[in-house]
Amino acid sequence: MTFVDRPVTVRVPATSANLGPGFDSLGLALSWYDEVTAEVTESGLTFDIRGEGADEVPRDETHLLYRAMDAAFDLLGEHPAGVHLTCRNTIPHGRGLGSSAAAIVAGVVLARALVVGGADRLDDRTLFGLATDLEGHPDNVAPALFGGFTISWVDGAAAETLRLDVDVDVTVFVPPEAVATSVARGLLPAEVPHADASFNAGRAALLVAALTGAPERLISATEDRLHQTYRADAMPESYKLLRRLRVEGVPAVVSGAGPTVLAFAHGVQEWNPPGWAERELRVSSQGAALVP
Ligand SMILES: Nc1ncnc2c1ncn2[C@@H]1O[C@H](COP(=O)(O)OP(=O)(O)OP(=O)(O)O)[C@@H](O)[C@H]1O
Ligand SMILES: N[C@@H](CCO)C(=O)O
Numbered sequence: 001m002t003f004v005d006r007p008v009t010v011r012v013p014a015t016s017a018n019l020g021p022g023f024d025s026l027g028l029a030l031s032w033y034d035e036v037t038a039e040v041t042e043s044g045l046t047f048d049i050r051g052e053g054a055d056e057v058p059r060d061e062t063h064l065l066y067r068a069m070d071a072a073f074d075l076l077g078e079h080p081a082g083v084h085l086t087c088r089n090t091i092p093h094g095r096g097l098g099s100s101a102a103a104i105v106a107g108v109v110l111a112r113a114l115v116v117g118g119a120d121r122l123d124d125r126t127l128f129g130l131a132t133d134l135e136g137h138p139d140n141v142a143p144a145l146f147g148g149f150t151i152s153w154v155d156g157a158a159a160e161t162l163r164l165d166v167d168v169d170v171t172v173f174v175p176p177e178a179v180a181t182s183v184a185r186g187l188l189p190a191e192v193p194h195a196d197a198s199f200n201a202g203r204a205a206l207l208v209a210a211l212t213g214a215p216e217r218l219i220s221a222t223e224d225r226l227h228q229t230y231r232a233d234a235m236p237e238s239y240k241l242l243r244r245l246r247v248e249g250v251p252a253v254v255s256g257a258g259p260t261v262l263a264f265a266h267g268v269q270e271w272n273p274p275g276w277a278e279r280e281l282r283v284s285s286q287g288a289a290l291v292p
Contacts, residue, residue, distance in 0.1 A: 002078050007039040007086075008113040009291040012106045013147065013284040014091040015098030016172075016262050017139035020222035020253040021203035027098075027150045029143035029284040030170060034091050034102045035291065036065060038110040041082035051089035052099070064100060068107025068134055075122060075130060076115050092277075094178025096256035101140030104131045109145075109288045132159035140256065147287035149211055166211045166283055169266040173241060174277040175259045179234050184257035187231050196225040218251035218264050228254045235259035237273060245271055 014032040018024070034052075045066060047059040057063055061070070065085065073079045093099045108127045112118040124145065131141040138152035142161040152161040207221040231254070232239035238259040245252035245263055250271075255262040263271075272278035 002116055003040040003080050003114050004116060005040070007037045008110055009035060009037040010106050010109045010113070010288055011035045011291050012102040012109075012144055012288045013098075013286070015101055015140045015143045016096070016170075016253075016255040016260075017098065017137075018224070018227065018253065018256060019207060019262075020224045020228075021200040021207055021226070022139070022151070023200070023224070023226045024137045024139050025152055026204065026207065027139040027143040027152065028166075028170070029147045029150075029287055030097070030172070031282045031284045032091060032097070032279070033284075034099075034106065035088045036106045036110060037086040038069070038114060039084045039086075040080040040114055041084050043082040045082065046084045047087065048085070049087040049089065051087075052091060053089055053093040054087075056093070065103040065107040065110075068104040068131070069111040070107075071130055071134060072108040072111035072122065072127070073115075075126070076111065076118055078115050080114065092174055092178075094180050095174050096179075096181075096254065096258045096260040097172065097174070098140040098144055098256060100181070101131070101135050101144045104134045105141055105144040105288045108134075109290070113290055128161065129159050143284075143287060145287045147285050148283065151208065164208075164212055165285060168211060168215065168264055168283060170281045170283065171263045171265060171268050172255060172279050172281060173238075173261040173263070173272055174279070175235070175237060175273075176275055176277075177259070179257065179259045181257040184231050184234060187234060188227060189230065192226055200224060200226050215264075219246070219249060222251045222253050222264070224253065231258055241271065241273060 013029040132138040138159040142150035142152040149166040210217040210221040251264040
């Protein structure tokens with residue numbers, strides 16, 4: 001038999017990318033999860049979707065998670081006659097918490113798990129490369145797949161990542177309106193001043209040290225000049241909250257492409273703007289994991 005004859009479930013964490021200075025490189029897995037079950041059927045593609053995005057995402061071959069599954073089936077050289085997907089979505093979409101990376105990672109992990117012997121034919125590094133190609137950059141898919149704190153880079157065509165264990169308090173402030181990553185990326189300039197590139201290189205290096213043993217440096221280590229200010233007009237309330245938190249000495253950044261604001265602290269609920277959702281989280285040391 002080519003495919004396993006039982007449903008397979010994966011749990012994938014939300015992620016925060018950039019973390020201030022580490023644009024398109026640094027990422028953190030968070031204790032907030034989507035869960036998806038996939039089952040091979042006799043024909044067609046069917047969905048049972050609940051939670052975040054349930055009213056917006058397509059229920060056909062263009063569904064992001066299915067597109068990722070299909071790409072992994074291509075690599076495995078096996079395509080099932082039909083698939084049923086049960087999605088329990090809790091990660092909000094378009095908020096900078098890695099919902100698209102979680103969907104892509106869920107798709108590729110499920111496809112591998114559905115093929116008998118799939119784990120022997122597709123290793124994690126290949127899955128990571130495929131997920132990075134689909135997402136366009138590695139900073140969310142790395143922690144979604146491997147958990148923890150990840151430093152990712154692209155070497156030629158190959159995506160690479162280094163995973164570190166960190167333990168830090170995190171609070172996310174999630175606004176009600178989405179900003180699509182594609183829109184936020186469109187606001188970035190093609191070139192930046194050398195002084196700003198140099199500024200961010202130093203801060204990104206410091207951030208790795210701060211997260212792995214020098215938390216007193218987090219306020220300096222989370223400064224950025226490469227993306228947050230350029231995107232401020234698309235998310236003015238986020239930018240205002242970011243400035244307010246930092247003036248108070250709370251290390252805060254725009255999470256991913258925004259508009260969520262992430263603070264490296266707990267006990268800062270008082271800063272949550274009216275109408276926003278606020279959530280205290282921890283780092284998820286585990287990335288995508290099959291649920292027994
Ligand atoms: N669970 C899901 N199922 C299907 N499609 C999804 C899912 N999660 C995300 N998507 C698709 O990805 C889009 C959001 O991706 P986008 O890159 O704009 O934001 P994000 O991934 O939430 O944030 P960021 O990349 O900044 O962390 C959704 O509008 C939807 O089209
Ligand atoms: N590094 C990405 C993360 C969001 O996908 C960005 O800021 O555009």
